[in-house]
Amino acid sequence: MSTQQNKALPKRSEDYSSWYNELVKKADLAEHSSIKGCMVIKPYGFTIWEKMRDTLDRMFKETGHVNAYFPLFIPKSYLSREAAHVEGFAKECAVVTHYRLKNAPDGSGVVVDPEAKLEEELIVRPTSETVIWNTYRSWIQSYRDLPLLINQWANVVRWEMRTRLFLRTAEFLWQEGHTAHATAEEAREETLRMLHVYAEFAEKHMAMPVIKGIKTPNERFAGAVDTYCIEALMQDGKALQAGTSHFLGQNFAKAFDVRFTTKEGVQEYVWGTSWGVSTRLMGALIMAHSDDDGLVLPPNLAPIQVVIVPIYRSQEEMHAVNDKAAQIAAQLRKAGFSVKHDDRDTHKPGFKFAEWELKGVPLRLAIGPKDLANNTIEAARRDTKAKEIISSDRVCEYVSMMMEKIHQTIYQRAKDFRDSMITCVDSYEEFKEVLETKGGFISAHWDGTSETEERIKAETKATIRCIPLNNPQEEGRCVLTGKPSTQRVLFARAY
RNA sequence: CGGAGUGUAGCGCAGCCCGGUUAGCGCGCCACGUUCGGGACGUGGAGGACGGAGGUUCAAAUCCUCUCACUCCGACCA
Numbered sequence: 174m175s176t177q178q179n180k181a182l183p184k185r186s187e188d189y190s191s192w193y194n195e196l197v198k199k200a201d202l203a204e205h206s207s208i209k210g211c212m213v214i215k216p217y218g219f220t221i222w223e224k225m226r227d228t229l230d231r232m233f234k235e236t237g238h239v240n241a242y243f244p245l246f247i248p249k250s251y252l253s254r255e256a257a258h259v260e261g262f263a264k265e266c267a268v269v270t271h272y273r274l275k276n277a278p279d280g281s282g283v284v285v286d287p288e289a290k291l292e293e294e295l296i297v298r299p300t301s302e303t304v305i306w307n308t309y310r311s312w313i314q315s316y317r318d319l320p321l322l323i324n325q326w327a328n329v330v331r332w333e334m335r336t337r338l339f340l341r342t343a344e345f346l347w348q349e350g351h352t353a354h355a356t357a358e359e360a361r362e363e364t365l366r367m368l369h370v371y372a373e374f375a376e377k378h379m380a381m382p383v384i385k386g387i388k389t390p391n392e393r394f395a396g397a398v399d400t401y402c403i404e405a406l407m408q409d410g411k412a413l414q415a416g417t418s419h420f421l422g423q424n425f426a427k428a429f430d431v432r433f434t435t436k437e438g439v440q441e442y443v444w445g446t447s448w449g450v451s452t453r454l455m456g457a458l459i460m461a462h463s464d465d466d467g468l469v470l471p472p473n474l475a476p477i478q479v480v481i482v483p484i485y486r487s488q489e490e491m492h493a494v495n496d497k498a499a500q501i502a503a504q505l506r507k508a509g510f511s512v513k514h515d516d517r518d519t520h521k522p523g524f525k526f527a528e529w530e531l532k533g534v535p536l537r538l539a540i541g542p543k544d545l546a547n548n549t550i551e552a553a554r555r556d557t558k559a560k561e562i563i564s565s566d567r568v569c570e571y572v573s574m575m576m577e578k579i580h581q582t583i584y585q586r587a588k589d590f591r592d593s594m595i596t597c598v599d600s601y602e603e604f605k606e607v608l609e610t611k612g613g614f615i616s617a618h619w620d621g622t623s624e625t626e627e628r629i630k631a632e633t634k635a636t637i638r639c640i641p642l643n644n645p646q647e648e649g650r651c652v653l654t655g656k657p658s659t660q661r662v663l664f665a666r667a668y
Numbered sequence: 669c670g671g672a673g674u675g676u677a678g679c680g681c682a683g684c685c686c687g688g689u690u691a692g693c694g695c696g697c698c699a700c701g702u703u704c705g706g707g708a709c710g711u712g713g714a715g716g717a718c719g720g721a722g723g724u725u726c727a728a729a730u731c732c733u734c735u736c737a738c739u740c741c742g743a744c745c746a
Contacts, residue, residue, distance in 0.1 A: 180695080180707060181707095190739095190740080191739090191740095194739085205737090205738070207737080209736095209737075209738090261745095264744075264745090265744080265745070300746095329746090331745070331746080333744080333745065334669060334743085334744070334745090335669095335742095335743090335744085335745090340746090341745070341746075345746075347746075394746095413746095414746065415746090416746085417746070449746075450746085451746055452746095453746055482705095484704070484705050485704070485705095486703080486704055487704095490704095491704095520704095520707090521703085521704050521706090521707075521708060522704065522705065522706070522707095523704085523705085523706035523707050523708080524706085524707045524708090525706095525707090526705095526706050526707075527706070527707045528707080530706095539705065541704095541705055542705090543705075544705095551705075668746095
């Protein structure tokens with residue numbers, strides 16, 4: 174019994190955050206590195222990220238973007254050009270002050286060479302708006318140079334005090350799109366286009382429903398005019414911002430003097446956008462679907478979509494079963510599925526079942542002597558744990574159908590949960606009550622002021638996650654102040 | 669960055685309060701045999717000098733000081 178407990182994960186219902194931490198480690202996604210605040214993304218976890226990256230990259234290219242790469246280091250003076258921007262990021266910047274080490278006089282190792290102090294300190298990018306807009310100045314002269322639609326895949330550093338694997342680490346991987354446009358309308362369209370790309374990615378590939386909305390000024394990106402976001406709900410009832418897209422107006426164009434000549438020959442500042450998603454999506458993916466037995470991965474992102482476990486007693490049975498399993502595996506690979514034929518003779522089937530469940534493989538096929546005799550396969554879904562016996566002749570069409578079905582099932586399950594966790598409240602008492610007992614999104618009237626938002630945050634730890642797009646307008650009174658309001662907004666405690 | 673806690677074998681822990689044989693347990697690992705349709709069992713093995721540094725003492729995993737790392741709670745944030 175105690176051996177079972179060592180192998181099992183903590184229960185979500187008992188300790189959600191240790192369930193998450195253990196799952197990330199036991200499923201081989203990532204671990205803490207010896208460097209403070211930084212994680213090692215392990216091969217299995219990185220494969221999932223690669224799939225996210227490849228899919229998003231394709232979607233960016235389909236919407237006309239190209240990739241480029243800008244420097245890791247940003248001169249301190251660049252960061253200070255845009256007042257709100259530097260204000261927002263100053264507190265969490267890693268700074269490079271020297272460029273050389275030397276042997277310590279006492280022979281104790283190496284020390285920073287005080288002679289090698291940089292003229293101007295370099296900031297390790299927390300985001301790249303400044304260095305990119307500084308570059309855009311020389312790339313953009315005419316309306317003919319616009320729009321400029323660029324993305325970069327990069328690492329960034331934000332010196333966080335408290336970190337959690339994938340959700341918040343000092344260094345993380347992301348993509349940041351930076352676009353420049355001739356008109357405000359076009360830039361706004363771009364901002365929303367990419368928001369929709371993110372939402373589509375979340376729903377079609379991560380099987381994670383998201384709410385598209387706009388942030389309040391308090392939650393806005395430092396330097397943006399408007400920040401749009403996709404918000405997801407985790408199983409513990411906390412919200413998670415999964416992606417953001419910013420309309421930058423002319424803020425960075427003015428800060429970096431990026432102007433262009435219009436058709437009419439007039440000099441105007443360029444309009445900008447930026448948008449990004451990060452390895453934080455890994456955290457969202459894990460917390461959206463997984464259960465007490467381990468990961469539940471959507472078929473579109475699973476490193477292994479189908480695992481085949483052979484079952485046998487004797488050596489003869491082993492060979493016969495593995496031959497059959499190898500045939501099935503080859504057939505499925507030919508049909509485009511990623512398949513693992515787990516032919517390790519060092520582990521028992523039950524062990525393999527549990528291990529692949531922990532790792533979230535969407536579909537398991539088991540083949541034993543009985544199946545050989547009957548030309549069947551036992552198929553087991555990870556998402557529902559349902560098993561059924563299928564004919565091995567129709568394995569490809571079965572798997573194909575099942576991949577779609579599993580995606581639909583986990584999406585719908587997450588969506589039903591999310592929808593059930595949006596609660597409308599009309600009094601502050603009810604607001605606090607729901608927050609404490611149920612969690613999730615709370616849809617409530619707000620008087621539109623930062624003061625109210627901040628007071629609610631201070632008193633309840635809930636923030637306004639977003640004002641949903643196409644939000645229905647209705648007369649009401651602010652849940653805190655009772656002042657008139659025209660619409661409900663979504664509050665939640667968030668990651 | 670403030671509060672609390674933890675650091676002993678690859679992993680999870682006991683031992684510490686009340687210093688004293690050769691530091692112990694479970695899982696994992698290695699070998700052999702029996703097993704194999706839901707995390708097998710038996711037998712026999714290997715593996716640590718107790719996060720790091722300093723101190724007290726005849727003697728330190730155990731007491732003291734400092735330091736590093738991690739976890740949880742708070743403030744901040746993708």
